[in-house]
Amino acid sequence: MIRDLLTRAGSHLDHFLMGMLMFTLLIGLFVLYSASGQSFDKVGSQLVNILAAFAVLWVAANIPPQHLERIAVPLYILGLILLIGVTLFGEVSHGARRWLSLGVGRVQPSELMRIAVPMLLAWYFARREASLRLLDYAVGALLLAVPVALIVKQPDLGTAILIASSGFFVLFFAGLSVRLLLGIALTGGALAPVLWSFMHDYQRKRIEILFDPYQDPLGAGYHTIQASIALGSGGIAGKGWLHGTQAQLDFLPERTTDFIFAVFGEEFGLLGILLLLVLFGLIIARGLVIASEAQNTFCRLLAGSITLTFFTYVFVNIGMVSGILPVVGVPLPLISYGGTSLVTLMLGFGILMSIQTHKKLMTS
Amino acid sequence: MPPRTEFKNYQHEQYHFRWRLGFAAVLALICFGVLAARFAYLQVLRYDYYQTIAESNRISLVPIVPNRGLILDRNGVLLAHNFFVYTLEVTPSKTNNLEQTINEVGKLVEITELDRKRFKKLREQGHSFESVPLRTHLTEVEAARFAVNRYRFPGVEIKSRLFRHYPLGSLGAHLMGYIGRINDSDMKSLEAADDLSNYKGSDHIGKSGLEEYYEHNLHGITGFQQVEIDADGHAVRVLSSTPPVPGDNLILSIDSKLQDIAEKAFGEYRGALVAINPTNGEVLAFVSQPSYDPNLFVDGIDAENWKILNDSLDKPLINRPLRGIYPPGSTFKPFVAMAGLEAGVRTPPFSISDPGYYALPGSTHHYRDWKPGGHGQVDIRRAITISCDTFFYGLAMDLGIERLASFVSHFGFGKKSGIDIHGEIPGLLATPDWKWKRWKQKWYAGETVITGIGQGYTLVTPMQLAQATAMLANNGVAMRPHLVTSIQESGSGVSRPMPISSVDHIALKPENTTLVKLGMMDVTRPGGTAASVGAGSSYLIAAKTGTAQVVGFKQNEKYNAKNVDERHRDHALFIAYAPAEDPKIAVAVIVENGGHGGSVAGPIARKVMDYYLLGKVALPPIPVVTPAPPPAAPAITEEPLND
Numbered sequence A: 001m002i003r004d005l006l007t008r009a010g011s012h013l014d015h016f017l018m019g020m021l022m023f024t025l026l027i028g029l030f031v032l033y034s035a036s037g038q039s040f041d042k043v044g045s046q047l048v049n050i051l052a053a054f055a056v057l058w059v060a061a062n063i064p065p066q067h068l069e070r071i072a073v074p075l076y077i078l079g080l081i082l083l084i085g086v087t088l089f090g091e092v093s094h095g096a097r098r099w100l101s102l103g104v105g106r107v108q109p110s111e112l113m114r115i116a117v118p119m120l121l122a123w124y125f126a127r128r129e130a131s132l133r134l135l136d137y138a139v140g141a142l143l144l145a146v147p148v149a150l151i152v153k154q155p156d157l158g159t160a161i162l163i164a165s166s167g168f169f170v171l172f173f174a175g176l177s178v179r180l181l182l183g184i185a186l187t188g189g190a191l192a193p194v195l196w197s198f199m200h201d202y203q204r205k206r207i208e209i210l211f212d213p214y215q216d217p218l219g220a221g222y223h224t225i226q227a228s229i230a231l232g233s234g235g236i237a238g239k240g241w242l243h244g245t246q247a248q249l250d251f252l253p254e255r256t257t258d259f260i261f262a263v264f265g266e267e268f269g270l271l272g273i274l275l276l277l278v279l280f281g282l283i284i285a286r287g288l289v290i291a292s293e294a295q296n297t298f299c300r301l302l303a304g305s306i307t308l309t310f311f312t313y314v315f316v317n318i319g320m321v322s323g324i325l326p327v328v329g330v331p332l333p334l335i336s337y338g339g340t341s342l343v344t345l346m347l348g349f350g351i352l353m354s355i356q357t358h359k360k361l362m363t364s
Numbered sequence B: 001m002p003p004r005t006e007f008k009n010y011q012h013e014q015y016h017f018r019w020r021l022g023f024a025a026v027l028a029l030i031c032f033g034v035l036a037a038r039f040a041y042l043q044v045l046r047y048d049y050y051q052t053i054a055e056s057n058r059i060s061l062v063p064i065v066p067n068r069g070l071i072l073d074r075n076g077v078l079l080a081h082n083f084f085v086y087t088l089e090v091t092p093s094k095t096n097n098l099e100q101t102i103n104e105v106g107k108l109v110e111i112t113e114l115d116r117k118r119f120k121k122l123r124e125q126g127h128s129f130e131s132v133p134l135r136t137h138l139t140e141v142e143a144a145r146f147a148v149n150r151y152r153f154p155g156v157e158i159k160s161r162l163f164r165h166y167p168l169g170s171l172g173a174h175l176m177g178y179i180g181r182i183n184d185s186d187m188k189s190l191e192a193a194d195d196l197s198n199y200k201g202s203d204h205i206g207k208s209g210l211e212e213y214y215e216h217n218l219h220g221i222t223g224f225q226q227v228e229i230d231a232d233g234h235a236v237r238v239l240s241s242t243p244p245v246p247g248d249n250l251i252l253s254i255d256s257k258l259q260d261i262a263e264k265a266f267g268e269y270r271g272a273l274v275a276i277n278p279t280n281g282e283v284l285a286f287v288s289q290p291s292y293d294p295n296l297f298v299d300g301i302d303a304e305n306w307k308i309l310n311d312s313l314d315k316p317l318i319n320r321p322l323r324g325i326y327p328p329g330s331t332f333k334p335f336v337a338m339a340g341l342e343a344g345v346r347t348p349p350f351s352i353s354d355p356g357y358y359a360l361p362g363s364t365h366h367y368r369d370w371k372p373g374g375h376g377q378v379d380i381r382r383a384i385t386i387s388c389d390t391f392f393y394g395l396a397m398d399l400g401i402e403r404l405a406s407f408v409s410h411f412g413f414g415k416k417s418g419i420d421i422h423g424e425i426p427g428l429l430a431t432p433d434w435k436w437k438r439w440k441q442k443w444y445a446g447e448t449v450i451t452g453i454g455q456g457y458t459l460v461t462p463m464q465l466a467q468a469t470a471m472l473a474n475n476g477v478a479m480r481p482h483l484v485t486s487i488q489e490s491g492s493g494v495s496r497p498m499p500i501s502s503v504d505h506i507a508l509k510p511e512n513t514t515l516v517k518l519g520m521m522d523v524t525r526p527g528g529t530a531a532s533v534g535a536g537s538s539y540l541i542a543a544k545t546g547t548a549q550v551v552g553f554k555q556n557e558k559y560n561a562k563n564v565d566e567r568h569r570d571h572a573l574f575i576a577y578a579p580a581e582d583p584k585i586a587v588a589v590i591v592e593n594g595g596h597g598g599s600v601a602g603p604i605a606r607k608v609m610d611y612y613l614l615g616k617v618a619l620p621p622i623p624v625v626t627p628a629p630p631p632a633a634p635a636i637t638e639e640p641l642n643d
Helices: A002-009 A015-035 A040-062 A065-089 A109-127 A134-153 A157-173 A178-198 A201-211 A222-234 A260-293 A297-321 A340-357 A359-363 B007-045 B047-055 B098-106 B113-125 B140-152 B184-192 B209-213 B215-219 B256-265 B303-311 B329-342 B380-385 B389-399 B401-411 B432-439 B445-451 B462-473 B510-523 B597-614
Strands: A091-093 A096-101 B059-064 B078-090 B132-138 B156-165 B179-181 B204-206 B223-229 B235-242 B249-252 B270-276 B283-289 B351-354 B376-379 B477-479 B484-488 B495-497 B502-505 B542-548 B571-578 B585-592
Touching: A015 A040, A015 A260, A015 A340, A040 A340, A065 A096, A065 A109, A065 A134, A065 A297, A065 A340, A109 A134, A109 A157, A109 A297, A109 A340, A134 A157, A157 A297, A157 B007, A222 A260, A222 B007, A222 B047, A260 A297, A260 A340, A260 B007, A297 A340, A297 B007, A340 A359, B007 B047, B078 B098, B078 B140, B113 B132, B132 B140, B132 B156, B140 B156, B204 B209, B204 B215, B209 B215, B256 B270, B256 B283, B256 B597, B270 B462, B270 B597, B329 B380, B329 B389, B329 B401, B329 B462, B329 B510, B329 B542, B329 B571, B329 B597, B351 B389, B376 B380, B380 B389, B380 B510, B389 B401, B389 B445, B401 B445, B401 B462, B462 B477, B462 B510, B462 B571, B462 B585, B510 B542, B542 B597, B571 B597, B585 B597
Parallel strands: none
Antiparallel strands: A091 A096, B059 B223, B078 B132, B078 B156, B179 B204, B223 B235, B249 B484, B270 B283, B270 B585, B351 B376, B477 B502, B484 B495, B542 B571, B571 B585
16 A cells, blocks of 8 residues: 555656665765764755755656646746846845845745756747747747846856756757857857956956966965865875865865865765766766657757756866866755755756656657 | 657657767766866876875965065154064864853953954954954063963964054154054955955055055065964974065155154144155155044054044044145235236236225225235235235236136146145135036126135145145246155165156246245245244245135124134145245145234244254244234125135
């Protein structure tokens, strides 16, 4: 009886993906315990975040993709209105305007857009599929550019990059000409010096410090230097759980959030990192399989975008911590402390599972 | 959903989609490969390097604050220096329980509520691994008492820090300025100037005067030390060190003795004095009285002293030479005379017969001269000597306000002088345009009349008055006024002299300058308005007295100093340069509510010139029989003055 109920409750979950997610989240809890200076409070509250995120995942997995397709447009419009609301009336905290107070509570509309943008673009290209022209890509790019611009203005560069790439992936999978892409990439490369001259001093500095963090060892370069020391001194096998000196002695800044990967790398070494990369790789691989097996254009595009956005997320964070990308505020998915981004992430995985498990219903 | 009729097309699309998925997968794999390679590099190849840094316990970067540059007067007398004091500092991340630690430490060393508040504020601004001062200026006894008990307090240390000190106290406080603790707005401007990392570890920054203007030179470049620290956070070994570059020393044109004589000459009076070398723009004395002790501000002024200074009716905090604005009164006349001569409106031997008043054509209103009954026959030279109002009323009318204002503006009125201190205000050179913009009122002819004798809207700063006098003494060439003559590198001792340059130049006819100068020389001779100032002098002084009204009087009402509240008495003004044949010093003096310029402000200028030119303190002036001191010409217009 109970067994039956469980089977039915789990009927729309992808078991392989669930297993990988849970394993990675578990590793995250252990790292968090160490990074927070062995704080059970922090681990406990992250556990609550995880449970909430799984609830959202379960609900999303049980919504058939057709319904998602139907709410894509209203969701996008709602998100856009809220984003404009943030620009006009948003609350400022830590120098950025990201939150909107709605009387009952606060919302962060940019998080909503992380799902709404790829959904809308997938919906748009699914509709136009039979007669795709270059103009459609231009329209798609515009639908993408508006929310991204609003988020860049907040300013929240990390989220803007993620949303921009999620939208770009939809365009790419919808068949955006490879030659055109190549052309854009080459023009971009040629325009880089021009762009450089238009950049703010602080933006240039971030890029300069990427190449030489010792230019400003106590200021902008501090994060990168301390993270490199943590990672490098971890060696092949790591210093062991709770024994990372950089992490435990307060040298690593933001070590429960954006720089948690440095704690992991210091304590678990290269072997731990490779294991984590394999886990992330498997999650991405599963996502790509789901995308390739999806049965209509909307599902294909959405699944492809969600998976590759997850990859971008991982790559940008780890790249930043290891010092090969500039420092932008992006947490490490499934590992970093924090509820909001975790919920959005799991919502994405829920949609992936829904796409995978509602296939038979759709064809019949 | 698209119709399934295009089945072939659908398959075709899916094929393309899968091809692109594969492409993405390969790209992702390559990216992960790059990451893995990066970690292999960091954790295998560079392991030894990072291992040594982190292994023997944690490298820490400690900023080394550079010594702030000294400020010296022209003879090498120290005006600002630094000295060491013991401070008690706490590194919050290394204490077990911050509150409890502070309470325990408080039993050994006195920690006031103010100290706690400041500590809390500083702590919020920095990293938790940086040490923050809790108490400053520990006595030897307190330092020793804590040192014995130090083992009980991990994360609390005694350090010695450099503090700024102004050994001469209130002497020249307004030109020196002071430093104070870096606050939020300082942080913002440092950030904007991209200079924030150079202030790691620095607590203080120049807030006013030279300390502010030359902050960039005085601060120096912060050094860094990479130190290994043990688990308790104590430095074990220095790994590498970039020494700080100390700030540059400032050598001033000020002579502290002269400054002292000038300040003391004011006695109980409020006012300002600026002395300039006309040939090179060096500022020799810069007085704002009353003064204050800048040492009070260095570590944050306490509320009580602040209230006293800020609420005082004498306004000691105001930088009067640069920010005090006064009607120039009769000291304006030499410049009006120059304007009249250069414009050709008055050409010698032009003279007037002074009836003791001036009336506009077709009006019965009398603009009175200070001397009832008038001065008789007056030419331009005598008009300056005896300060004849009637002469200048008519001259101003014939020139017209536009020509008058435009000419005297070349002497620097209505403009900042450009001295090397921030916060100067430009004063006011009133014109009909200005009045219309400011008050939406038309200009009255009577306002032109009284502008001729330096009354009305026109307002000048003592700095402007001194600079204009220097310019006149220098035959129309203005040198850049400056307080710093050279900047000396602390390390090498190499001095870089500041450039001496002329900033403005009026082409004046030599015969005209000579005439005005002769009038000014006569001022200090018997019969002039400041004969007492020139009495017994071994060198010739060219001067002009002035008296500026503080409150207006009605027609027919007489000014009587005894009946007027002290703060409503006239301001006394005096400008002078000497020796008249070869000017080496130009002085402007304003004594607030001092009464008449010749008798109150003049002797102050004389003392300054005597010391500068003769190297001695002036003897008390010998009383000379002079005409009754002229009161301020009553400034009466058709409309009451706005003030």
